[in-house]
Amino acid sequence: MAGRTLGALRTLPGLSWRLLRGGGRRSMLGAALTAVAVAVSTALLLFAVSVNLAFQGRSDREAWRNxxxxxxxxxxxxxxxxxxxxxxxxxxxxxxxxxxxxxxxxxxxxxxxxxxxxxxxxxxxxxxxxxxxxxxxxxxxxxxxxxxxxxxxxxxxxxxxxxxxxxxxxxxxxxxxxxxxxxxxxxxxxxxxxxxxxxKPSFDAQGYQALALIATVLMVVPLLVFGGAAARLTVARRDQRLAALRLVGATGGQVVAMTAAEAMITASAGAVAGALLYGLLIPLLTRIEIGGGPWFAADLWPGLPYALAVPATVPLLVGLSAVAGLRRVVVSPLGVARRETPPAMRFVRVVALLAVLAAVPALSAGAGAGVIAGVLGLAFLAINLAGPWVVGVIGRVTVRLARGPARLLAGRRLVDDPRAAWRTVSGVALTGFVAGFMLLLSPTSDLLGEADSTRLRITVPAERAGELAGEARERLAAAGVRARTEVAGEGRERTLVVALGTGTAAGDAREAGDAEGAGSAREAGGGEGAGSAGDGARADGGTAPARPDAAQADRARTALDGLVPGRSATSAADEDRFGLTLIEDIGTGTVVVLTVSFLVATVSAGITAVSSVLDRRQTYALLHLAGTPLRLLDRARRAETLIPLTVMGGGSIAVGVFCALPFAITGVNARGLAILLACVVLGFAGVIGAGAASAPVLRSVTENPAPCPD
Known part of the structure; x- marks a missing residue:
C-alpha cells in the first residue's frame, strides 16, 4: 500500500502538468498570467534587494576616506x-x-x-x-x-x-x-x-542606507502581496478541478502536492524570465541619480547567491500561497463543487489594522530605520488583511443601495467573493498608502531657503589674519577677480570673507592695509565664523552687488587654494548643497518607489481582471445565454472594481497620511499634493485600462457557453 502511494505521489507533478495542458487554451492563458505576475515580482524583488546592496557597496567604498x-x-x-x-x-x-x-x-x-x-x-x-x-x-x-x-x-x-x-x-x-x-x-x-x-561608514552613508531600507519596505511588501495573489489567479477553476479529483478518491495530501506542483511549474518559468528581465534592465537603472550621481553596473547586480536565491525562493512562496488556499477543497470538496458561498470573514481582520495604527502615535522622528520599516511593513500587511473584509461590507452596502441590475450584480459578486475583488484593487490601494505616506515627507528646496553664494569664506589663524587677507587680495587681483576681502569673528580663529563682484584690488588694499590682528571686519559686523559675514553682501554706495557667475567663483576658489594649508574657500550655498541633494534624492526615491508601486498595481489589476473573467466564464456565458446584454455584464464588471477601489483607495491614502504624521518633515506642500493627485489619477486610469484590456476576454467567454475540458 505504501509503495502504491509513493508511486502515485511520484507521478503527481506529471499529472499536474497533464491537467494543466489538458485544460485547453484558456487554462494555458491562466498559467501564462501567473507566469507574467511572477516574472514582474521577481524582477522588482531583485531590484529591491540590489538597491540595499548597492548602498552598502557605496558605503564600503567611501569608508576609506573616513x-x-x-x-x-x-x-x-x-x-x-x-x-x-x-x-x-x-x-x-x-x-x-x-x-x-x-x-x-x-x-x-x-x-x-x-x-x-x-x-x-x-x-x-x-x-x-x-x-x-x-x-x-x-x-x-x-x-x-x-x-x-x-x-x-x-x-x-x-x-x-x-x-x-x-x-x-x-x-x-x-x-x-x-x-x-x-x-x-x-x-x-x-x-x-x-x-x-x-x-568607517560616514553618517551620510548610514542615512542613505536607512532611507533605502524604508523604501525597500514600501516596494517589497506590495510585491509579496502581488506574488501571493499570483498564486490565486484562476483559483475558482482550479478549485473546481481539484474538488472533482478529491470526490473521485484523491487524498488531501495528493491534492496539496498537485496544487504545489502546478503552481511551482508555472512560477519557475516566470521567475527565470523575471531574472533575465532584471539583467536586461540594469543598464537603464544605473542612470538613476541618487547621492550625487549614477551607479556602477556592478552595484545593481546582486551577485550570484542573490541572483539564484531570489528566483528560487519566489516559486516556493507562490507554491505555499497556493496550498494555503486549499482548506475548502480538502475539507469540503462537495461544497466547492456545488459552488457554495464560503463563510463570511471575521472582524478580527480589522482589529489587526486598528492595533497597528494604535502603535503609530508612539513613534517619533528619531525612531530607527528598522522600527519605521517594521511599522510600515505591518501596516501594509494589516491593510491587505482587512481589505477583503471591507470589500465584503462594501458589497452588502452596494446591494442594498442598488438601483439597477449592473450595481446589483456587482454588489452580489463583491459579497460572494470579496477576496477576488480585493486582489484586483489591492495594488492600487497599497500604492495609495505609499502616496499618502509620502504626502508629508516630500520636502522642497524652499525648506532651506536661498543661501548666499557670493561670499567665499576661509577659517584663518587670528595671528595671521591680516597677512593672509593681504595675500588673498594679491592672489585675487592677479587672477583678475573683482572682490572685496574682510576679516570677521573673534577668538583664536577668524573668518576671511571674500565678497565676489564688489570692490577693486586697489580699493581693497587701501581699505584693509592695517587689518592684521583685527578682531572684526569694519563692515561685516560680529558673528561666528563664516556665518557672521555670510548673508547679504553690501556694495559700495549701498547698492546690491551683481551676482557673480560660476566661472568667476571658480577662479576665486582656484586663486585662494593653498592660502591656508588644508582649507578650501566655501560659501553658505556650498554648505547647503548636501541638504539640497538630499531633498532631490528624496524626490527621486519617491518617484522610483511610486513607479514600482504603479507597475505592480497596473500589472496586478490587468492580470487579476482577466483571471476573474476566466474564473467566472461559465457564469458570464450562462447569463448572456439567458438574455443578459453583454454591455450590462461589462458595466457590472467595471462597477465591481471601481466601487471598492474608490473606498479602499481613499482609506489607504488616509492610513498612509496617519502613519507619516510622526515623521512629517513639513506640512502639506504643492509637491506632495501633486504626487498624491498623480497617484489618484494614474491609479484609476490603470484600473480602467486593465478593465478595458479584459473586455475582449469577456466577449470571448460569452460566445460559447459550452463547458470547457477542465
Missing part, C-alpha cells in the same frame, strides 16, 4: 577636505606615507609619492574641459594616475588624491579643518595617523 586612528603602529597620515567647482563637491584626500610598506589606497595602483596628484575620471575630464585658472591649477603637480572604481562612490564623483611628505604643513596638527568634530568626509577630516584604509 579614517580611524591607528591602534598600533601608524603607516600613513591622512586628511580629507571638501572643495567645489561648478557647484559640485570635490573630495580631496591628502596622504603621506610614514613607512615604506604603507598600504595602497583603494582605487590607486600604488601609494602616491610626494607631489603626485591622482584624479577620478570625472574630475580629470572636468579639469581638461575648464580653463586652468578655474580648476586644474588647484591640482598642479606630477600626474600620478587615475582613481579607479574601488575608490569612488559613483562613476561621476569628483575625487583628488594628493601625496605629501610627512612633514607637510597640510598634514601637521589640526590644519586639516577648523577643529570641529565631524561624522565623515563631507565636512572634512583632520590629519589622522592610520594603520590601514579600512575606515
Amino acid at each position: 579614517p580611524v586612528p591607528a591602534r598600533g603602529e601608524a603607516v600613513a597620515v591622512q586628511a580629507v577636505r571638501t572643495d567645489h567647482v561648478r557647484e559640485e563637491r570635490i573630495t580631496v584626500v591628502e596622504l603621506a606615507a610614514l613607512t615604506p610598506d604603507a598600504p595602497v589606497p583603494p582605487g590607486l595602483e600604488r601609494f602616491p609619492a610626494p607631489g603626485e596628484v591622482w584624479l577620478s575620471p570625472a574630475l580629470a575630464e572636468l579639469a581638461h574641459r575648464l580653463p586652468d585658472d578655474q580648476l586644474a591649477a588647484r591640482f598642479a603637480g606630477k600626474g600620478g594616475g587615475t582613481v579607479g572604481d574601488e575608490g569612488l562612490v559613483h562613476p561621476g564623483e569628483l575625487v583628488a588624491v594628493r601625496g605629501w611628505a610627512p612633514d607637510a604643513a597640510v598634514l601637521a596638527g589640526r590644519d586639516g579643518r577648523d577643529g570641529r568634530e565631524t561624522d565623515g568626509p563631507r565636512e572634512g577630516v583632520a590629519p589622522t595617523r592610520i594603520s590601514d584604509f579600512t575606515g
Whole structure:
C-alpha cells in the first residue's frame, strides 16, 4: 500500500502538468498570467534587494576616506577636505606615507609619492574641459594616475588624491579643518595617523542606507502581496478541478502536492524570465541619480547567491500561497463543487489594522530605520488583511443601495467573493498608502531657503589674519577677480570673507592695509565664523552687488587654494548643497518607489481582471445565454472594481497620511499634493485600462457557453 502511494505521489507533478495542458487554451492563458505576475515580482524583488546592496557597496567604498586612528603602529597620515567647482563637491584626500610598506589606497595602483596628484575620471575630464585658472591649477603637480572604481562612490564623483611628505604643513596638527568634530568626509577630516584604509561608514552613508531600507519596505511588501495573489489567479477553476479529483478518491495530501506542483511549474518559468528581465534592465537603472550621481553596473547586480536565491525562493512562496488556499477543497470538496458561498470573514481582520495604527502615535522622528520599516511593513500587511473584509461590507452596502441590475450584480459578486475583488484593487490601494505616506515627507528646496553664494569664506589663524587677507587680495587681483576681502569673528580663529563682484584690488588694499590682528571686519559686523559675514553682501554706495557667475567663483576658489594649508574657500550655498541633494534624492526615491508601486498595481489589476473573467466564464456565458446584454455584464464588471477601489483607495491614502504624521518633515506642500493627485489619477486610469484590456476576454467567454475540458 505504501509503495502504491509513493508511486502515485511520484507521478503527481506529471499529472499536474497533464491537467494543466489538458485544460485547453484558456487554462494555458491562466498559467501564462501567473507566469507574467511572477516574472514582474521577481524582477522588482531583485531590484529591491540590489538597491540595499548597492548602498552598502557605496558605503564600503567611501569608508576609506573616513579614517580611524591607528591602534598600533601608524603607516600613513591622512586628511580629507571638501572643495567645489561648478557647484559640485570635490573630495580631496591628502596622504603621506610614514613607512615604506604603507598600504595602497583603494582605487590607486600604488601609494602616491610626494607631489603626485591622482584624479577620478570625472574630475580629470572636468579639469581638461575648464580653463586652468578655474580648476586644474588647484591640482598642479606630477600626474600620478587615475582613481579607479574601488575608490569612488559613483562613476561621476569628483575625487583628488594628493601625496605629501610627512612633514607637510597640510598634514601637521589640526590644519586639516577648523577643529570641529565631524561624522565623515563631507565636512572634512583632520590629519589622522592610520594603520590601514579600512575606515568607517560616514553618517551620510548610514542615512542613505536607512532611507533605502524604508523604501525597500514600501516596494517589497506590495510585491509579496502581488506574488501571493499570483498564486490565486484562476483559483475558482482550479478549485473546481481539484474538488472533482478529491470526490473521485484523491487524498488531501495528493491534492496539496498537485496544487504545489502546478503552481511551482508555472512560477519557475516566470521567475527565470523575471531574472533575465532584471539583467536586461540594469543598464537603464544605473542612470538613476541618487547621492550625487549614477551607479556602477556592478552595484545593481546582486551577485550570484542573490541572483539564484531570489528566483528560487519566489516559486516556493507562490507554491505555499497556493496550498494555503486549499482548506475548502480538502475539507469540503462537495461544497466547492456545488459552488457554495464560503463563510463570511471575521472582524478580527480589522482589529489587526486598528492595533497597528494604535502603535503609530508612539513613534517619533528619531525612531530607527528598522522600527519605521517594521511599522510600515505591518501596516501594509494589516491593510491587505482587512481589505477583503471591507470589500465584503462594501458589497452588502452596494446591494442594498442598488438601483439597477449592473450595481446589483456587482454588489452580489463583491459579497460572494470579496477576496477576488480585493486582489484586483489591492495594488492600487497599497500604492495609495505609499502616496499618502509620502504626502508629508516630500520636502522642497524652499525648506532651506536661498543661501548666499557670493561670499567665499576661509577659517584663518587670528595671528595671521591680516597677512593672509593681504595675500588673498594679491592672489585675487592677479587672477583678475573683482572682490572685496574682510576679516570677521573673534577668538583664536577668524573668518576671511571674500565678497565676489564688489570692490577693486586697489580699493581693497587701501581699505584693509592695517587689518592684521583685527578682531572684526569694519563692515561685516560680529558673528561666528563664516556665518557672521555670510548673508547679504553690501556694495559700495549701498547698492546690491551683481551676482557673480560660476566661472568667476571658480577662479576665486582656484586663486585662494593653498592660502591656508588644508582649507578650501566655501560659501553658505556650498554648505547647503548636501541638504539640497538630499531633498532631490528624496524626490527621486519617491518617484522610483511610486513607479514600482504603479507597475505592480497596473500589472496586478490587468492580470487579476482577466483571471476573474476566466474564473467566472461559465457564469458570464450562462447569463448572456439567458438574455443578459453583454454591455450590462461589462458595466457590472467595471462597477465591481471601481466601487471598492474608490473606498479602499481613499482609506489607504488616509492610513498612509496617519502613519507619516510622526515623521512629517513639513506640512502639506504643492509637491506632495501633486504626487498624491498623480497617484489618484494614474491609479484609476490603470484600473480602467486593465478593465478595458479584459473586455475582449469577456466577449470571448460569452460566445460559447459550452463547458470547457477542465
